[in-house]
Amino acid sequence: MKLRRLWAIVLKEVRQLRRDRITLAMIVMIPVGQLVLFGYAINLNPRGLTAAVADQAGTAASRALVMDMIATGVVRTVAHADTPQQLVGMLRRGEISVGIAVPPDFERRRVDGREVLQVMVDGSDTVVQSAAAQLAQTPVDSSAAAPRKTAPIGVVAFYNPQRRSPVNIVPGLIGVILTMTMVMFTSVAIVRERERGNMELLITTPVSRTELMIGKVLPYALIGLIQTTVVLLLGLWLFDVPVKGSVLDVYIAAVLLILANLALGLMISTKAGSQFQAMQMTVFILLPSILLSGFMFPYAGMPAPAQWLAEVLPMTHFLRLIRGVMLRGAGLLELWHDVAYLLGFIAVMMTLAVSRFRKRLD
């Protein structure tokens, strides 16, 4: 491998990229757009669900319990009701998503340890339903001194006590954006040269396969780091997402995912016959990366085959790293399993891509 030739390829890519206004815009627009989209719009832990309360007991304890529920921020009262029947009507008409009914014998039930209160939910939306389930976990007695026959299960949310989605989503979003852009840029970049006929010229020069491959991915690695920075800064600025661990660890994890995805993109480029095919294959990688990696749905809840598949994806491992570092303040060494997997993935994919690339037309 010769540095001058490698540098020539890098310089050429950068010059071409600089003239490609659309791609240049996408480098920044994709992270900004995704961040706003996922950060604001997609909220799996809804807050401020519309609710109404029918407190037929009207005791101090019942009022306190209702206040505790409203204080979680999950619901906000928009209407008043006198009976559970009125709540049901409001639910049916869609005026509220949650109804809280306190029966007249609230005090007795409390002493007996029976169900003290009912939360009625518009179950047609599973997200609302799960939000209401949290609500039902509100401790019946705020005063710890009072003896409890039933111990209501208190849910203590570590690391994200306010249950804000952006805190979970922003670190993962770095992964989604890097998977989307890195795989796509590289796979398309090589296929495009083949389509335009540049490749036929390149392979008749002394340029080696390794120089060609590495020279092609280096500029994109830099772009990946820029995107990581954009997401981190916007995450901090818009959603107050902290980096609890070291920032260096965040970037190391990002570099690992960038290289894994670039290698994957190169691999795709040796398979795809056209830019369109390269795009299709990118989506084929992107979808499971979003759905199976634990970004959208918890990894633990997936059936075993889905978990096996998720284990193969670089995104799954990156997500563990980045959530560990950013949210739990873990060090990369503590998460060495995932670091090792990503390193192995990069080595295997890169070797495969280089060996599959032929300086031949047949």
Add this chain to the structure above:
Amino acid sequence: MSAAARDAQAAAPATAPAIRARGMSKRFGELQAVDRVDLTVPRACVYGFLGPNGSGKSTTIRMLCGLLTPSAGEIEVLGLKIPEQAEALRRRIGYMTQKFSLFEDLSVRENLEFLAAVQDIPKAAARTRIDALIEQYRFGDRQNQLAGTMSGGQKQRLALAGAVIHEPELLFLDEPTSAVDPESRRDFWEKLFELADAGTTLLVSTHYMDEAERCHRLAILDRGALVADGTPAELTGALQGRAVEVRAAQPRKAQRALVDLPGVLSVAQIGNDLRVLLADADTAEQGLTDALRAAGLEAEVAKAKPNLEDVFVAATRGQTPGAAAAREERA
């Protein structure tokens, strides 16, 4: 081996030929793209590949560059075994692809800088060489223009400058002038002869007769097979007496009267005249005159000087001695 190729080797025994191929074949699935081609290209000459689209010109060139692996046959280019030693060959050849293959979104100078770097030309030498090429290929005032915004002729000139930046011994040009106006073509060929004078061997494929005529030597390809080769003079000389011009008042009718006559290979209309190619020189023009008179047509019949188009027609219909020899060898 054809007679012409044998002559070429006898004439230049001191220097080994630039290209030597024996039984070179390429099969793509069912399609026999190149069929047992024997080829000898002497050094420092412009060697033409003449043939219609799909005759295997590009495939042959790609095999000679080491870009395609031949299905059968032996190839030696600049003393190197191809495709085994293709990597060593890459520094010594230039290849101008049929489609413009430089980067359209890079400027003239940036393209040349890139090529100089990947061809391992040291930085200082590269700058001098690029300045010289920009001067020589008249890009002085547009060296910062993007390649994609230039005309067909300018692109070809740039592609040629790029292909010779490392001063290759052997230059392959695949239909270099197919998208270029006649003025630029003439200009382009001047550059090719300058290169040949400087000792470069050039292999140029074309489907233009006038370009083929400019080559020092020529091979005619038809459906993957080499059907004739030699110098343009040898090739046309072999047809002496077989080309006839017929001037008739009603050329379309005259053509119909002649086309099925025994001994007539082809009748082509050129303006108001007909050009008739005979199977052998002994066929008398009298026969043509008689046939025309029988059809009730007045016409003047005269021998004409054979040209490369006649050679091409004769070769592709399998009637030249060269092709016959080539067929025998294959059989």
